Amino acid sequence: MSQATETRTTDDGTIASVSGPVVVATGLGARMNDVVYVGDEGLMGEVIEIEGDRTTIQVYEETSGISPGQPVENTGEPLSVDLGPGMLYSIYDGVQRPLDVLEDRMGAFLDRGVDAPGIDLDEEWEFTPTVEVGDELEAGDVVGTVPETESIEHRVMVPPDYEGGEVTNVEEGSFSVTDSIVELDSGEEVTMHQEWPVRETRPTVDKQTPTTPLVTGQRVQDGLFPLAKGGTAAIPGPFGSGKTVTQQSLAKFADADIVIYIGCGERGNEMTEVIDDFPDLEDPNTGKPLMSRTCLIANTSNMPVAARESCVYTGITIAEYYRDMGYDVALMADSTSRWAEAMREISSRLEEMPGEEGYPAYLAARLSAFYERAGYFENINGTEGSISAVGAVSPPGGDFSEPVTQNTLRIVKTFWALDSDLAERRHFPAIDWNESYSLYRDQLDPWFEENVAADWPETRQWVINTLDEEAELQEIVQLVGEDALPDDQQLTLDVARYLREAFLQQNALNPTDAYSSPEKTYRMMEAIQTYSEEAFDALEAGVPVEEITSIDAAPRLNRIGTTEEYGEFIENIESDIQDQLREKY
Structure with a gap:
């Protein structure tokens, strides 16, 4: 929400009609997207249409019991969120009401018309400034830090709609989010709390x-x-x-x-x-x-x-x-x-x-x-x-x-x-x-080439080509069966099976397989590609496809994902695949 003050018409009105979550009010001096409170219970709503004296409101709560003639109060402000330390660890509803705070107040079943700030306005946070008196600040500049959680340092910023200016006073210590921590010569005061309209994009360069x-x-x-x-x-x-x-x-x-x-x-x-x-x-x-x-x-x-x-x-x-x-x-x-x-x-x-x-x-x-x-x-x-x-x-x-x-x-x-x-x-x-x-x-390939493997794009493309070829062959298999395919196509299906079962599948319940680093992902693609290359070399040398697919080293490809020390394990598989296939010719 803009920190600047402006004159606005905020006349209250009365309900004219109710249709589910949509309420029409008359006599309401509001603008589009203003937040209003509807009915005797003060249900939160937002203006979504204005036509003459009739203002249409979408209400964010159940509207049973609301009837024509009840009052509508206009806040004169758009739907905004509270921003500041304390949002992490939080559980909100769709309009940033903290559900855990409301549960503590009234139990598991919330009453209508209840509200609470999105962040605790009274909790104190340890603020460490990064600016000094005399520094020139502009909108968005960081003025200090707060240890919001064990992982995240909260960087307190000058609100984007401030003019900025020279720092005339800066505080250090424990403060609530509404306390002034930095004062500017423009008269503006910076706190750890901001508000911003949810339907308005925050500015960037x-x-x-x-x-x-x-x-x-x-x-x-x-x-x-x-x-x-x-x-x-x-x-x-x-x-x-x-x-x-x-x-x-x-x-x-x-x-x-x-x-x-x-x-x-x-x-x-x-x-x-x-x-x-x-x-x-x-x-x-x-x-x-x-x-x-x-x-x-x-x-x-x-x-x-x-x-x-x-x-x-x-x-x-x-x-x-x-x-x-x-x-x-x-x-x-x-x-x-x-x-x-x-x-x-x-x-x-x-x-x-x-x-x-x-x-x-x-x-x-x-x-x-x-x-x-x-x-x-x-x-x-x-x-x-x-x-x-x-x-x-x-x-x-x-x-x-x-x-x-x-x-x-x-x-x-x-x-x-x-x-x-x-x-x-x-x-x-x-x-x-x-x-x-x-x-x-294309725009991410340079990162993978630099940080994982120089041939990452080529290896990935080999995987995609193999899976595409398998999809075409499966249509033929459904008509004539796999045994009717030439040996090289049968071998392609075998390689693709390892891609599907060993590479593309992941067991979310296995702590080792649930997460695969880019290095492990590449090594798995590379291992299956090694099997493919050695297998097709053996086929060209005259080894029957049945003997190629029956080697005991290949099924171990399926265990790479669940192997914690995968590097040495993959090297052993690749070595065994080469030895077992090459000795056949």
């Missing part, structure tokens, strides 16, 4: 081309379809194919500094699993609790639909705040389909002209505006930070031709398509390598 991968620890993603830090990705898939589990794995293992996990309209039991598991999980990068770098936003399917529409904006605004500190943020939205369904319901209540399958005509614009806020940025304070946005999509019946999936496909640059057939065969992660793609490969 430049959006750059990302060149560093977001390492996920999943071989099919890092090896074949990588995502850049600052990139966008979609995970579409039917019910039961593993969208939520895939996003939870990303949240656990991705090498991001901060994780924002948005449960948008998903089942409550899935969000409960996240809330129960994350506090007990160890961050593989730091050894600290995973929640020490995580903020959860829980807006499940049994919560008011209107708040679901705003929860992704709440999440992306918090992500932008940490990005401004110079951190790499990974944002998981599960799922954007439920968000789109909320937009569809609100749109129908407004009697707007529907688009395809009843979704509003502005569906594509809203999706693109959300993903556009991701990226690798040069911040206004000179630091660089990124937001990587990963959105799950839940197409009805697994139909990827439906509007949400298709509009998302036009926006994101990484597509991890989940396949229910793979899930039924217990192949996890159930990412279909024939349907998935990444448009970040």
Whole structure:
């Protein structure tokens, strides 16, 4: 929210009509996106349409009992989030009400009309300044640090909409987030607390081309379809194919500094699993609790639909705040389909002209505006930070031709398509390598060449070509059977089987196999390629394909993923494969 003061008309009004979460008020002096409090219970809402004297409001709570004639109070301010120390470890609803704080106040069942600040305004934090009296500051500059959690140093910044100026006073010690810690000659005072409208993008200097991968620890993603830090990705898939589990794995293992996990309209039991598991999980990068770098936003399917529409904006605004500190943020939205369904319901209540399958005509614009806020940025304070946005999509019946999936496909640059057939065969992660793609490969290859292996792109391309050839051969196998294929094609199927079973599959329940470093991912590709090259050399020398595929060294490829000291293990496999095949000719 802008720190500057301005004169605004904030006349209160009265309710004229109620239609589910949509309320129409008259006599309300409000502007678009203003927050209002509706009815005698003061239910939070947001202005979404103004026509003459009639103001349409979407209410973020259940509206039963609300009736015409009840008052509507206008705050004169847009829907904003509280930003400052204390957001990590927190669990919010879609409008940043802290659920753990409200539970302590009134139990598991929340009353309507209750509210609490997004961060504790009274808790004191140890502030260490990084500026001195006489320093010139501009908007966005870091003035000091706070140890927010065991893992994250919170960098206190001059709000983006301040004029800046020369420091006339600076404090050090324990302060609440509302205490003044830095004073400027312009009369502005800097605190550890900021507010920012969720529908307004925080300012940056430049959006750059990302060149560093977001390492996920999943071989099919890092090896074949990588995502850049600052990139966008979609995970579409039917019910039961593993969208939520895939996003939870990303949240656990991705090498991001901060994780924002948005449960948008998903089942409550899935969000409960996240809330129960994350506090007990160890961050593989730091050894600290995973929640020490995580903020959860829980807006499940049994919560008011209107708040679901705003929860992704709440999440992306918090992500932008940490990005401004110079951190790499990974944002998981599960799922954007439920968000789109909320937009569809609100749109129908407004009697707007529907688009395809009843979704509003502005569906594509809203999706693109959300993903556009991701990226690798040069911040206004000179630091660089990124937001990587990963959105799950839940197409009805697994139909990827439906509007949400298709509009998302036009926006994101990484597509991890989940396949229910793979899930039924217990192949996890159930990412279909024939349907998935990444448009970040070329710009990320230099990083892999420099940090992992010089021939990373060639090795990855060999894997993709082998899997593509297998897909074509499987169509023939279904007609005539594998035995009718030439020997070289039978051997290709055998190599592809090891790629599928040893490389593409990962056991999330095995602590060694749950996370695969880029080095391990490369060594596994290389090991299977070694088997392929030696096998085809033996075939050309006249060794029958049955003897090649029956060597006892090859099945050990399946155990690489679960082997902790994989380096020596792979070297022994490669040596044994060479010895066993070469002695046959």
